[in-house]
Amino acid sequence: MTMTREQIRELAQFEDPKAGAVTFYFQPAAPRNKAHKEDAILLKDLAREALRGLEGHGGKDSARADVDRVLRRSGEFLSNGSHGKAVFACAAQNLWLEYDLPATLAGTQLCVGRQFHLKPVARLLGAFPRVGVVLVDRHRARIFDLRLGELTEREGLFQPLSRKGRSDGYAGYDGGHAQRRVNDEARQHFKAVAGVLKESLEKGLFEKWILGCQEVHHSQLEPQLHPYAAQALIGRFSADVAHITLGEIKANAQHLVELWQSERRRQLVSQVLSHARSSGKGVTGLRRVLHSLELGEVQTLLIGENFQAHAVECTACGHLDAHVVSQCPVCDKATQEVVDVAEAILPRVIRRDIETFYVKDDPEFDKVGNIAALLRFRSDNVQPIASGAAEQLEKAGKAYPGRLRRFASR
Numbered sequence: 001m002t003m004t005r006e007q008i009r010e011l012a013q014f015e016d017p018k019a020g021a022v023t024f025y026f027q028p029a030a031p032r033n034k035a036h037k038e039d040a041i042l043l044k045d046l047a048r049e050a051l052r053g054l055e056g057h058g059g060k061d062s063a064r065a066d067v068d069r070v071l072r073r074s075g076e077f078l079s080n081g082s083h084g085k086a087v088f089a090c091a092a093q094n095l096w097l098e099y100d101l102p103a104t105l106a107g108t109q110l111c112v113g114r115q116f117h118l119k120p121v122a123r124l125l126g127a128f129p130r131v132g133v134v135l136v137d138r139h140r141a142r143i144f145d146l147r148l149g150e151l152t153e154r155e156g157l158f159q160p161l162s163r164k165g166r167s168d169g170y171a172g173y174d175g176g177h178a179q180r181r182v183n184d185e186a187r188q189h190f191k192a193v194a195g196v197l198k199e200s201l202e203k204g205l206f207e208k209w210i211l212g213c214q215e216v217h218h219s220q221l222e223p224q225l226h227p228y229a230a231q232a233l234i235g236r237f238s239a240d241v242a243h244i245t246l247g248e249i250k251a252n253a254q255h256l257v258e259l260w261q262s263e264r265r266r267q268l269v270s271q272v273l274s275h276a277r278s279s280g281k282g283v284t285g286l287r288r289v290l291h292s293l294e295l296g297e298v299q300t301l302l303i304g305e306n307f308q309a310h311a312v313e314c315t316a317c318g319h320l321d322a323h324v325v326s327q328c329p330v331c332d333k334a335t336q337e338v339v340d341v342a343e344a345i346l347p348r349v350i351r352r353d354i355e356t357f358y359v360k361d362d363p364e365f366d367k368v369g370n371i372a373a374l375l376r377f378r379s380d381n382v383q384p385i386a387s388g389a390a391e392q393l394e395k396a397g398k399a400y401p402g403r404l405r406r407f408a409s410r
């Protein structure tokens with residue numbers, strides 16, 4: 001099974017009060033000598049370590065059963081080791097979920113706790129749009145979904161035009177007419193493809209798309225594209241629809257998504273830095289980011305790949321605070337320490353579908369605290385208007401009153 005954002009959101013809600021939630025990530029080793037054997041040894045070590053940590057633990061029996069089961073399953077993961085894998089399990093609550101992941105995880109990990117460890121999948125999925133891959137030539141079109149390294153062909157989305165006879169049969173006595181007819185057929189075909197694309201984007205089947213075709217067909221499809229379909233195109237590769245293999249399609253598409261992601265990450269970092277300095281539509285540093293998250297202002301979250309910081313979480317209201325205080329500043333109840341605040345904010349980020357990018361080795365970003373956010377609006381600029389009024393105004397197509405500023409980076 002391939003993971004979706006919706007599934008991650010569900011997992012982010014899961015909690016086992018006895019801390020018997022087991023998370024396992026499997027990253028296959030690079031194919032080299034004895035890698036297989038090393039993996040098996042590593043897995044046993046991880047399991048032993050996890051089990052040792054369970055002593056005096058409420059969910060011990062449940063977690064032990066799951067860790068044993070992970071060990072048994074891992075033999076199979078090892079032998080078809082081209083995929084990454086994720087397992088989310090809690091025997092006490094009768095839960096066992098296995099997912100395929102692209103083999104680009106930071107490493108193999110086994111964790112036990114109250115909640116599932118979601119950082120590795122959030123890293124993969126937080127900034128991974130729903131991508132369609134469209135292959136086209138004069139007569140054919142094939143549409144695929146690319147989800148976390150899995151490519152699936154969409155059947156029945158596109159019905160090829162019925163072609164009557166072979167057009168070149170006319171060439172002997174009416175070459176001109178036949179050519180016009182062929183050109184017209186091709187135009188109709190590309191128009192139909194553009195129509196399917198527009199519809200797929202409108203229905204949210206995909207948010208971005210990639211085109212695989214020959215140059216000559218690109219120039220025929222392009223004028224037919226709806227402006228927002230043209231905008232949602234993130235890259236092109238050269239493809240012969242009849243002969244390209246699934247592996248080739250996947251490799252090309254994956255590469256283009258990565259290029260697009262790193263370009264988008266680069267733009268976002270420079271945007272957040274300049275906004276934080278000038279317009280107030282960006283915030284940097286843990287304290288301000290936590291505050292903006294609680295206000296529901298955050299549109300895009302940027303976190304340093306290795307960002308780690310302590311914080312406290314209120315046991316009553318869930319408030320997160322960068323200051324390690326024993327009493328919640330919001331409701332005065334007791335707090336508990338959070339060892340990795342980047343992990344603690346993830347369920348909230350995932351639940352609200354906030355676009356999340358992990359930033360690697362960026363000295364500028366490092367200087368501002370390795371965590372930052374772009375805001376959709378600043379709530380401290382909102383004038384007190386009755387709730388619902390803003391919505392009604394928006395529906396009526398009128399401008400927002402006062403100084404409420406909206407921000408869209410896309």
Ligand SMILES: [Zn+2]
Pocket residue numbers: 314315316317318319328329330331332333
């Ligand atoms: Zn509180």
